[in-house]
Amino acid sequence: MNNTLLPSIRSFPAQPLARRSLLAALAASPALPALAQFRVEVSGVGLTQLPIALVPFKGEDASPQKISEIVKADLERSGQFRGVDASGQSMDENARPDLTLWRQRTADSLVAGSVTRLADGRYDVRFRLWDVVRGQDLGGQSYTVPQADLRLASHRIADYVYEKLTGEKGIFSTRLAYVTRAGGRYTLWVADADGENAQAALASPEPIISPVWSPNGGQLAYVSFESRKPVVYVHSVATGQRRLVANFKGSNSAPAWSPDGGTLAVTLSRDGGSQLFTIPAGGGEPRRLTQSSAIDTEPTYSADGGTIYFVSDRGGSPQIYKMSAGGGNPTRVTFSGSYNISPSVSPDGRWLAYITRTGGAFKLQVMELSSGTVTSLTDTSADENPSFAPNSKLIVYATQLQGREALMTTTLDGKIKARLAGKAGDIREPDWGPFQKQ
The missing domain is CATH 3.40.50.10070 (TolB, N-terminal domain)
Known part of the structure; x- marks a missing residue:
């Protein structure tokens, strides 16, 4: 394992690039029609x-x-x-x-x-x-x-x-962000929660990865390779204007918003290795959170802003850890399996979704944080990038179905799944936006 990239979540023929956290990027795949329509296919029966x-x-x-x-x-x-x-x-x-x-x-x-x-x-x-x-x-x-x-x-x-x-708030008028690759062109899309009505927020010949919604739903932070290296931008969804937030020596990746919208946690290699930092969302000098010889990456905040979950190989293989949002000694969270990545914490604080590698298959898991009980939610083998709906009742993730890329949603028991994506195309990096103001 090198000092800048964790192993690819899938084996792609293309060069390794960073995914939401330096985990490997979008590579050659069937092209997605520019304005492909999505069909919602619901499967499963709930109780x-x-x-x-x-x-x-x-x-x-x-x-x-x-x-x-x-x-x-x-x-x-x-x-x-x-x-x-x-x-x-x-x-x-x-x-x-x-x-x-x-x-x-x-x-x-x-x-x-x-x-x-x-x-x-x-x-x-x-x-x-x-x-x-x-x-x-x-x-x-x-x-x-x-x-x-x-x-x-x-x-x-x-x-x-x-x-x-x-008696619970619906999430149907919320939005998704995701990235497609079509013929060497990368597009960041904003779509309805059912995948329809997609609007292009940004297009580039260089990879765009790691989109993540701000807490108020007005901005997206993401990583762009336009300058031939990963740098972090914050993009206004309404105006299309953006600002450069992190462009330090080395790699700048894996942005995550604090719940108050004032801070971004990021992964930087400016001091050597890959370590966690926080940086003001408007830009400024980073503050280092982790001090290790390991790869620390993929930060994500708890809903109350007090804890950061992240991925580290400090124990010999990638596992999920947590620590105070201000830094401190990390505590290991995942113990089942030798390879666990892509943490996502539910807005109600009850659940942790993540990806585990089992026998070469990458599968979506959900852990009840209070008990540590882990449930495997899918029977697919190339799952990635889970993100909770703002009411904590559904998870959106990317996967492959019958050899094709797809966006899926699942209930937390895995019983009801819906395919959002069309039948062709390279569709990655979904992130579910917050509740919209009416």
């Missing part, structure tokens, strides 16, 4: 899925987006809901449903609504949610949006339904 009927919204046949279908896909992907057949039914948010009919169809809840194109070209989207079992009107909302925001309105409807029926 406590709530049966819900989504009646086709009145007027959605003439709408560019099928609102009811988007809402249904969101809810099913969460693992908490099971769609009930609503074919042959017609109603909108003003209709009083025949609850006997929907009970016969085994629905516990019902959503109906309408979408109307206004004279100014915008769309009026309305909906209402019903508790079929109790016969209660659970309320509804209306949105007046431009055509480009019809999907966002759909996701907000799904958020409303999810919160009303589970």
Whole structure:
């Protein structure tokens, strides 16, 4: 093992470059069409899925987006809901449903609504949610949006339904960041939580890796190789403007935001080796956190900002450790397996997701931090870069399915998975953004 790169997470024919933490980069793969559409394919069965009927919204046949279908896909992907057949039914948010009919169809809840194109070209989207079992009107909302925001309105409807029926905040109007490589060109994308509506934030002939959302969702930190070495930028999603944050001697990589957004933890080799530092998010002089002859990399903060988890080979092989965010003596966290990398801590502080190598396969694991209990979530063998949804209920990760790159989400028990990616392309480095301000 050399002093600047941990072994590649996969064996690629291309030169080793740093991944989210100097772990190996995007290499030659089938090209991704520039604006490939994603299909959500949900698989698996949960134990406590709530049966819900989504009646086709009145007027959605003439709408560019099928609102009811988007809402249904969101809810099913969460693992908490099971769609009930609503074919042959017609109603909108003003209709009083025949609850006997929907009970016969085994629905516990019902959503109906309408979408109307206004004279100014915008769309009026309305909906209402019903508790079929109790016969209660659970309320509804209306949105007046431009055509480009019809999907966002759909996701907000799904958020409303999810919160009303589970008591927890929905994550469907949040965003993902990820990187693609297509024919030697690297693109950083920002997309909806279902992978659709992807917008290019940055494109470059040189690798872009390690995108990570700021706590307020307004910025992305990432590593670019534009200057033929890894340097860290912070990029405004709204304006496209960016600033150089870390460009010191050697390698600058693996940025991670503190929960208050004021600090970035990074991996620097400016003093030799790969060590952890913190640096003001606006730039400035780094402060060294670790003092070891080992490779220390992949920092990530706990939700309360008090702890940094990271990867180190100080024990002879890559394992996950934790220490105070201000530095100090690290404590080892992972003990199952000889190779554990890519830590991600859930926003509620209960879970640690990471990648373990077992017999040449790279598999997504989740650990309950209070007990140390570890669960393997996948049957794939090339998983990488897990990232929690902001409500801590789902994990997005990159993997290979049938030899092709894919973005997947999974519930924490591994029972419900959804494929977000299309059938071709090199898609990597997903990071799930925070809750969006309404």
